[in-house]
Amino acid sequence: MAADLSSIAQLLDASLHPQQRKQAEDALKAESEKPNFSLALLHIVQSSELSPTTRLAGALYFKNFVRRAWVDEDGNYGLPEEEVVAIKRELIGLMVSVPPNLQAQLGEAVSTIADSDFYARWDTLVDDLVSRLTPNNTTVNNGVLRVAHSIFKRWRPLFRSDDLFTEINHVLTKFGAPFLTLLQNTDTLIESSQNNPAALKEAFTTLELIIKLFFDLSCQDLPPVFEDHLAAISALLHKYLTYDNPALHTDDDGESGVLEYLKAGIFEALMLYTQKYEDAFGTQLSSFVDTTWNFLMHIGMETKYDILVSRALQFLTAIAGTQFAQPFNDQKVLVQVMESVIIPNLQLRESDMELFEDEPIEFIRRDLEGSDNDTRRRAATTFLRQLMSKFEDLVTNTAKTYVDQYLAKYQQDSSDWRSKDTATYLFCAIAAKGTATAAQGVLSVNPHLDILNFFQQHIASDLESTGGNGILQVDAIKYIYIFRSQLTPQLWQAAFPLLVNQLGSPNYVIHTYAAIAVERALFMTDNDRQPIISKNDVLNVSKDLLSHLFKLITKDSRPEKIQENEFLMKCTMRVLIFIRDGVLPFTDLVLTNLINITKVIRHNPSNPRFQYFLFESIGAVIRFAGPSQGANLETVLYDPFASILQEDVQEFVPYVFQLFAALLEANPSGRLSDLYVALLDVIIKPAVWETRGNVPALARFLKAMIPRDVEGIIARDQIEPILGIFQKLVSSKAHESSAFELIETLITYIPLAVLERFFVTILQLMMTRLSSTGTENLRQKFICFYHFISARQEKGMGADFFIAVTDKVQRDVFKQIYLTIILPDTQKLSRPTDRKTAVVSYTKTLTDSQAFVDRYPKGWSLTTQRLLELLVNPPVPSAADDIIPDQDVDELGFGVGFTQLNTCKKAPQDPFPEITDVKAWVGGYLKEANTRHGGRIEHLVQDRLQPEVKAALAEYL
Numbered sequence: 001m002a003a004d005l006s007s008i009a010q011l012l013d014a015s016l017h018p019q020q021r022k023q024a025e026d027a028l029k030a031e032s033e034k035p036n037f038s039l040a041l042l043h044i045v046q047s048s049e050l051s052p053t054t055r056l057a058g059a060l061y062f063k064n065f066v067r068r069a070w071v072d073e074d075g076n077y078g079l080p081e082e083e084v085v086a087i088k089r090e091l092i093g094l095m096v097s098v099p100p101n102l103q104a105q106l107g108e109a110v111s112t113i114a115d116s117d118f119y120a121r122w123d124t125l126v127d128d129l130v131s132r133l134t135p136n137n138t139t140v141n142n143g144v145l146r147v148a149h150s151i152f153k154r155w156r157p158l159f160r161s162d163d164l165f166t167e168i169n170h171v172l173t174k175f176g177a178p179f180l181t182l183l184q185n186t187d188t189l190i191e192s193s194q195n196n197p198a199a200l201k202e203a204f205t206t207l208e209l210i211i212k213l214f215f216d217l218s219c220q221d222l223p224p225v226f227e228d229h230l231a232a233i234s235a236l237l238h239k240y241l242t243y244d245n246p247a248l249h250t251d252d253d254g255e256s257g258v259l260e261y262l263k264a265g266i267f268e269a270l271m272l273y274t275q276k277y278e279d280a281f282g283t284q285l286s287s288f289v290d291t292t293w294n295f296l297m298h299i300g301m302e303t304k305y306d307i308l309v310s311r312a313l314q315f316l317t318a319i320a321g322t323q324f325a326q327p328f329n330d331q332k333v334l335v336q337v338m339e340s341v342i343i344p345n346l347q348l349r350e351s352d353m354e355l356f357e358d359e360p361i362e363f364i365r366r367d368l369e370g371s372d373n374d375t376r377r378r379a380a381t382t383f384l385r386q387l388m389s390k391f392e393d394l395v396t397n398t399a400k401t402y403v404d405q406y407l408a409k410y411q412q413d414s415s416d417w418r419s420k421d422t423a424t425y426l427f428c429a430i431a432a433k434g435t436a437t438a439a440q441g442v443l444s445v446n447p448h449l450d451i452l453n454f455f456q457q458h459i460a461s462d463l464e465s466t467g468g469n470g471i472l473q474v475d476a477i478k479y480i481y482i483f484r485s486q487l488t489p490q491l492w493q494a495a496f497p498l499l500v501n502q503l504g505s506p507n508y509v510i511h512t513y514a515a516i517a518v519e520r521a522l523f524m525t526d527n528d529r530q531p532i533i534s535k536n537d538v539l540n541v542s543k544d545l546l547s548h549l550f551k552l553i554t555k556d557s558r559p560e561k562i563q564e565n566e567f568l569m570k571c572t573m574r575v576l577i578f579i580r581d582g583v584l585p586f587t588d589l590v591l592t593n594l595i596n597i598t599k600v601i602r603h604n605p606s607n608p609r610f611q612y613f614l615f616e617s618i619g620a621v622i623r624f625a626g627p628s629q630g631a632n633l634e635t636v637l638y639d640p641f642a643s644i645l646q647e648d649v650q651e652f653v654p655y656v657f658q659l660f661a662a663l664l665e666a667n668p669s670g671r672l673s674d675l676y677v678a679l680l681d682v683i684i685k686p687a688v689w690e691t692r693g694n695v696p697a698l699a700r701f702l703k704a705m706i707p708r709d710v711e712g713i714i715a716r717d718q719i720e721p722i723l724g725i726f727q728k729l730v731s732s733k734a735h736e737s738s739a740f741e742l743i744e745t746l747i748t749y750i751p752l753a754v755l756e757r758f759f760v761t762i763l764q765l766m767m768t769r770l771s772s773t774g775t776e777n778l779r780q781k782f783i784c785f786y787h788f789i790s791a792r793q794e795k796g797m798g799a800d801f802f803i804a805v806t807d808k809v810q811r812d813v814f815k816q817i818y819l820t821i822i823l824p825d826t827q828k829l830s831r832p833t834d835r836k837t838a839v840v841s842y843t844k845t846l847t848d849s850q851a852f853v854d855r856y857p858k859g860w861s862l863t864t865q866r867l868l869e870l871l872v873n874p875p876v877p878s879a880a881d882d883i884i885p886d887q888d889v890d891e892l893g894f895g896v897g898f899t900q901l902n903t904c905k906k907a908p909q910d911p912f913p914e915i916t917d918v919k920a921w922v923g924g925y926l927k928e929a930n931t932r933h934g935g936r937i938e939h940l941v942q943d944r945l946q947p948e949v950k951a952a953l954a955e956y957l
Contacts, residue, residue: 005040007031009050012057018604022647028061038065038079039086045102046094055098059105066109071116073734074773088113092128096143103143107150114151119170125151126174133178135185138202145209148175152216160220168220176225179217180233183210187236197247204248204258207240211265215272222277234284241266241291253302254351260308267292267311274318282324289319296341303351306376313345313379320386329391334398337387343402345380346425348418348471356471360508361564367478368516381429388430388446396448399430407458417469420458424475427454428482439523440485451486455479463498470507477502477513484520492532496521500541503548511552515571522578531578538575539582543589546575550593559604562597566609573613576620577884577903587625591633594618595640598652602644605651612899615655619662619903620884626666634663638675645682650691654898657697662904664704672709680705680713684721689728693898699729699738700906703745710749722746723758730765733775740781744788752796759805767809770821779825784834786822787841791911799841799849818859823866833908835875840912842867843922847929847937861944867922868952874918877910923956930957 008031014024031037044050044058069078077084091113095106118125132144152171158164186206193199214233217223226233241263250257256264270288273281292312299305320328327333355363366375388395406423410416431449432442445451462468462476480487480495487495499521502514524532538545549572554562563569576583576590583590594617605611618637626633641656664676672680682688683698702722706713713719722742729739743762747755766782790799806814826838842863845852852860884902915921930937938957941950 004031005043008037008040009044009054009058012044012061013051013054015061016053016057032065032069035080036083036086038062038069038083039090041065042087042090042094045098045106052099055102056105059098059102063105063109063112066112070113073732075116088117088122088125092125092132092144092147095147096132096140098143100142100146103146107146110147111150111154114154118151119167123170126171130174130178133182136189138189138199138206141182141186141206142202142209145206145213149209149212149216152213155216156219158220164220168217172217172223172225176217176223179210179213180225180229182206183233183236186210187239194245200245200247201258204262208258208262208265211237211262211269215265215269218269218272218277222280227280230280230284234281234288237266237269238287238291241288241295250304253304256304256307260304264307264311267308267315271311271315271318274315274322278322285319285324289316289324292316301344301349303349307374309345309376310374310379313341313376313383317379317383317386320383320390325387325390328387329394331394331398334387334391334394338398338402342380342384342399343422343426345376346429347422353471356509360512363509364512364516364567377425381425384429385432389433392446393448396430396446399426400449403427403430417472421471421475424458424472424479428479432482436482441482441520443485445483445486451483452488452491455483455487455491463495463502466501466505470510473502473505473507473510474513477510477517481513481517481520484517484524489526489532492521493534493537496533496537500545503545503552512565512567515549515552516567519567519571519574522574533578535578535582539579542575542579542582543586546572546586546590546593549575550597553597554593557600559601560606563601563605563607563610563614566607566613569610569613569617573617573620576617576624580624581628583621583624584628587621587629587633588636590621591618591636594621595637598640598644602647602649602652605649608651611651611655612901615652615659616901616903618659619901622659622662622666623903626663630663630667630670633666634673637663642675642679645679650693653691654693654697655901657694657701658901658904661697661700661704662901664701664708665906668707670708672705672712676705677709677712680709680718684718684725686724686728689725692734695729695735696738696898696900699725699735699742703742706745707749710751714750714754719746719750719754719758723762726762727765730769733773733778736769736775736778736781740785744785747789747797760808763805764809767806767813767817779821780829783822783826783829784837786817787826787834787838788911790841790845791837793844793848799845800851803851803855815856815859818856819862823862826866827869831908832875832877833910835870836877836915836918837911839867839870839875839918839922840915842870843925846940847926847933853936853940857944860940861946861949864945864953865949868949871919871922876918877908919956926956 008028011024011028011031014020015028017024041058041062045055045062047055050058071077079087091106091110095103095110098106114122114125129144129148132140134140155164155168186203189203190200190207193203214226218226244259248257248259274285292315296309296312296316299309319325328337352363355366367377384395384399388399403423403426406419406426410420410423427449431446431451431454433444433446434442436442459476459479462472463480465473477499480499496518499514499517503511503518505511505514521533522531522538526532549568553565553568553572556562594614597614598618601611601614622633622637637659641660644652644656660679664670664672680702683702689695689698702725706722713722723746726739726743726746729735729742732739766785769778770782786802789797789802792798803814806817826835829835829838845863846860846867852863884905926937941953941957945953
């Protein structure tokens with residue numbers, strides 16, 4: 001039955017209302033299983049009879065549906081072939097005809113399709129786009145350009161490769177000349193629309209898109225078609241960099257218009273050409289530098305120009321990194337740079353103060369290092385540092401005079417706090433060298449400046465103050481945050497309590513910055529990996545500190561406000577990780593707060609970073625309180641976690657499964673309670689495993705349940721459903737690692753007598769994948785699996801058991817597997833625990849395998865050689881390391897997917913902890929087996945080994 005248009009439209013409407021959202025999403029999911037569902041969505045987007053919100057909801061759902069269902073991980077279509085063809089046929093025509101907000105969503109869908117299909121499986125696309133371009137129909141042209149940009153922008157971050165350049169050349173051959181024609185036509189259209197504001201705005205939108213595409217097409221290499229016309233293109237870029245028309249001005253001082261965005265785009269393209277194609281573009285540069293300079297001297301301070309000013313400064317930064325920087329190596333020029341460009345853009349404006357008061361979280365995100373490149377302050381600082389890297393002495397001395405000047409102003413009049421703020425910011429700009437790191441802050445400083453002296457003279461008093469000027473207190477906290485790795489341990493001992501005091505400030509920005517600085521201070525360690533802050537100092541205040549942080553987080557009880565400030569939650573997480581089992585006396589207090597926060601925000605999860613830190617905090621409590629309070633934690637956490645699963649809060653589900661697993665692993669000997677048994681029934685159903693992001697966490701949870709309920713799993717006939725999950729996982733590249741971990745857990749805990757009848761199927765599934773779409777990872781996992789079985793003779797397995805099972809799959813197939821996969825690639829195993837298992841496996845094969853004596857005599861000598869190679873550098877599994885790695889959240893792929901919780905990360909388990917000295921164990925085992933078998937090992941050594949191998953083995957025998 002095909003999808004029904006009106007009912008889908010109603011469901012899309014319902015999905016926009018929080019009360020109906022869950023039901024509507026479930027119903028839409030059911031509809032999406034029907035044929036032509038995607039085409040029904042496109043018809044909804046197209047229908048001008050439906051409301052704009054319904055059409056937008058349709059476009060959003062289509063985008064997400066395509067991301068989910070277009071191809072699987074092997075690149076095979078998830079939709080019927082005819083539906084795929086129909087989407088490609090209709091999508092471009094639709095996209096050029098709908099409003100821009102719908103184009104943006106459809107453009108992302110096009111980009112997703114292009115990722116897998118362009119251009120080998122969609123080679124008509126560029127011709128289709130080119131055929132639609134017109135001399136002057138801006139609506140159609142803008143649609144075409146948006147489609148093109150959504151495809152070509154994918155090239156920007158990619159590494160150079162033959163395939164990439166083949167694709168770019170395919171595009172340029174067809175698109176290059178028509179693109180330049182469109183640039184000319186748009187210039188003509190702008191000239192003829194000077195007195196028609198509506199037409200002028202449309203034409204400028206076209207030009208803005210053209211500039212984006214100019215960047216896309218040039219991002220990897222300079223296209224010959226552009227190089228041939230570089231003078232003409234440069235002339236047009238320059239024309240529109242200096243262009244002005246009151247009809248394009250916005251009325252709102254805070255809102256950038258098409259003119260600002262166009263010029264910002266031109267600066268971005270100029271930056272690219274300066275950095276990558278200086279040889280070809282150098283002759284054009286001087287006029288652009290003069291224009292930029294003039295522009296920066298006269299532009300207003302309104303926020304609508306911020307993006308433009310920061311891009312202009314970024315362009316000058318690029319210039320300062322080339323041979324064209326020499327004019328700046330002049331005291332007079334530098335004074336002009338400081339007074340006309342750097343200082344005006346470093347100083348706080350009224351709009352910044354309004355942000356500080358009215359939208360503090362936005363102020364913090366913009367102000368923080370690296371969180372937003374489009375602030376004037378950031379761009380001016382980067383430009384100054386680039387100049388300093390070229391002309392260190394001149395820039396330092398010149399800037400230092402302004403620092404002293406502004407500090408003197410403040411000393412004369414302490415109400416002039418802006419002067420001190422400017423001085424502090426300017427000092428930080430010239431004191432820091434290189435890029436600040438997330439872990440340590442600034443690592444390299446200007447040798448001409450004294451960081452600690454400046455702190456003691458000018459900054460410490462503001463850090464001690466609790467009622468002074470808010471901005472100066474923030475500056476003081478930020479100074480410590482930036483230069484944290486430069487401060488001495490003694491200075492940190494004095495500064496840390498002051499930072500904790502600042503957490504008590506009622507001012508949102510101050511207490512948030514204090515949380516940011518406290519979190520980083522607790523993260524820092526000395527050269528011996530010991531914390532720079534004394535653990536006792538934190539333990540003594542930890543209960544009050546955490547209670548206070550929870551109060552700040554929940555001050556406004558609305559879900560969106562609670563999760564607004566991820567910095568407070570990150571600080572909470574860090575305190576819990578830092579105090580470790582110090583949480584034991586007040587575990588209940590901490591858990592109650594974390595659970596209450598989770599309950600409130602689960603109805604409307606809106607900040608992935610906050611969620612991540614929240615669940616890491618719960619993970620820290622489980623990790624450090626679990627071993628002694630496991631049963632209590634299981635009881636307290638079960639209900640809130642189960643309700644998240646019941647309501648299917650997709651953003652939280654992968655976290656909950658990881659935390660459930662960590663809970664069970666903290667108390668591995670306990671019995672599985674009835675609540676978990678009921679949950680086990682649910683999670684072995686195939687439907688739960690459909691959501692890709694759940695899979696690694698689900699597999700981990702299932703692995704944690706098995707050892708705690710072996711008898712129950714056997715009694716309830718749950719082994720086959722679990723093996724069904726293994727079958728699903730092992731057939732997928734994305735989840736093959738989880739498949740092997742699951743099957744090894746099953747074999748470790750379920751008696752062999754119960755599992756034996758399934759072994760042929762298990763190996764068949766593995767070997768089918770190996771021979772069809774085997775990845776390097778799959779080979780490695782299979783080798784580990786072989787050694788895992790071969791090393792477990794005492795459990796009734798071993799090499800002969802493995803050979804007997806493979807014989808049932810295909811007679812003598814083991815020989816080929818052993819010679820082509822296991823022997824040559826075992827040496828590639830990287831984890832010490834895997835290499836140790838391989839040593840045990842090879843040793844037991846040599847001592848106890850009958851097949852290697854009778855059927856595979858050559859295999860016996862080859863195995864000896866490989867064992868000796870492994871023992872050259874004997875594997876030593878690392879001692880349990882309790883350090884929790886820090887993850888930079890900006891690098892995490894958020895979304896409804898799997899994000900690893902570091903507090904719950906399971907260290908590789910040593911399967912043979914009793915073997916401490918691997919070499920000594922091998923020698924002892926060989927000797928003991930030789931006695932056990934009446935001298936057989938010595939006899940085999942004499943018979944089968946070359947003299948040099950005998951000599952190498954002699955030290956073990």
